Amino acid sequence: MTLSIPASATATPSRRWLAFAVLLAGAFLPPLDFFIVNVALPSIAQGLRATPAQIEWVIAAYAATYAVFLITGGRLGDLFGRRRVFLAGMAGFGMASLICGLAPSPSVLIVGRVLQGLSAAAMAPQGLASIHALFPEQERSRALAVYGAALGFAAVAAQVLGGVLIAADVFGLQWRAIFLINLPIVAAVFLFGMPFLPDTRSATPASLDRPGVLLCALTLALLVVPLVQGRELGWPWWLCLMLLSAPLVTLGFWRHEAALERSGGTPLLSPQLVRSPRLLAGLLSALFFYVVSAFFLTFSVYLQDALGASPVVTGLMFVPFGVGFLVGPLTTPIAIRYFGRWVPTLGMLLEALGCLILAITVGFSAASERPALVPLITGVGLLGFGQGWALPTLIRSVIDRAPSGGSGMVSGLVNSALQISAALGVAVFGGLFYAVSAPTHSPATLGRGFIAALLGIALSLGLSALLALYASAPRPDSPKSP
Known part of the structure; x- marks a missing residue:
């Protein structure tokens, strides 16, 4: 796979690592926001009078959206340039974090978490994909180690940071601070990081499998929605029907992927x-x-x-x-x-x-x-x-x-x-x-x-x-x- 890389992005080792540091922000924020919310869940439940099912959605909506669109996010970087997609994802993540931080109700917070998952799926893959473009072979293992350490540190630091932010109650924000703290990071990327970001893309990008993404999202929704809402709503017939429909939609997804692969396309999941x-x-x-x-x-x-x-x-x-x-x-x-x-x-x-x-x-x-x-x-x-x-x-x-x-x-x-x-x-x-x-x-x-x-x-x-x-x-x- 051939990549076009501006000479300015790879001119010196220091510039490569500065570019990588900016991209790491996009890898750091998704796991941070997955883990940081856990400590805040009781405070969110009390502050917004959220039901147990709504509290589950605060986590599940983010994880499910991120999962479904993660591969597509990587392909978007290949197609339209990793710099452009990374910045779009970062901007979207900032806006979604603002929605979460100012949410007046559990429903608005859940919508904000879905938007966070979408934005995270756009920006997170660009850092890992850019390692091969930014670094010569002898430096890649070190970059990968730093990348893995950043993800691990985000998961570890998130729990403590969440507790400290809620206890500090800065400006009376309480749990809202765990989302609003993302805004200075996003602002720093746009103010100071943009000059260092390289514009790389694949010379032979794979096409987007839009029906595959929609079928995958529908399959996951047919599973997660009944499992989260069933207990609270008393398992009405329509939720049972959703759960029973999941295997059929999964079969349809599999057949679509197989047909796309036979026709020479690039499926979201290759049956072969x-x-x-x-x-x-x-x-x-x-x-x-x-x-x-x-x-x-x-x-x-x-x-x-x-x-x-x-x-x-x-x-x-x-x-x-x-x-x-x-x-x-x-x-x-x-x-x-x-x-x-x-x-x-x-x-x-x-x-x-x-x-x-x-x-x-x-x-x-x-x-x-x-x-x-x-x-x-x-x-x-x-x-x-x-x-x-x-x-x-x-x-x-x-x-x-x-x-x-x-x-x-x-x-x-x-x-x-x-x-x-x-x-x-x-x-x-x-x-x-x-x-x-x-x-x-x-x-x-x-x-x-x-x-x-x-x-x-x-x-x-x-x-x-x-x-x-x-x-x-x-x-x-x-x-x-x-």
């Missing part, structure tokens, strides 16, 4: 590409893996509504997860040396063990009393450490299964699968949490709801671990180790 059973198992593993997103929702609500913890304390309770998530990847090379292809599976099993420790700890504590701190920290830390082992190695093992020339599409697919997993995790296990804790939402019922969600997440992680182990098995034609 994922025909390999082990590659398909890897993508399914990713689909079951990121349901851990529901942990952030349920743990935050449990801490604040059941135990009366402040937003700052709640944010600090996520620190062990962040520490584990940072330490995990640092020890991955050693783990691979001793455990090989078992590392993703072991990471997921460590996460499941963390869930079980938390469930037992909460189960043995009194309803409104804080559980024992040491096992609580241990469980949260294991969740983070296990994810630090599993996430990068799972992505790498799936991409390694891609046939020649298909790694780009598989990379997009696995990242979309992770975001879809996040949306479904919140819908399924967030819904389970609220169903078990209803109707009183007392400390005792919230504790039982949290335990139920943890057990569900652990079960899903166990299934993901088995799929990952199957997906990473050596090919029959690969040479055996002596």
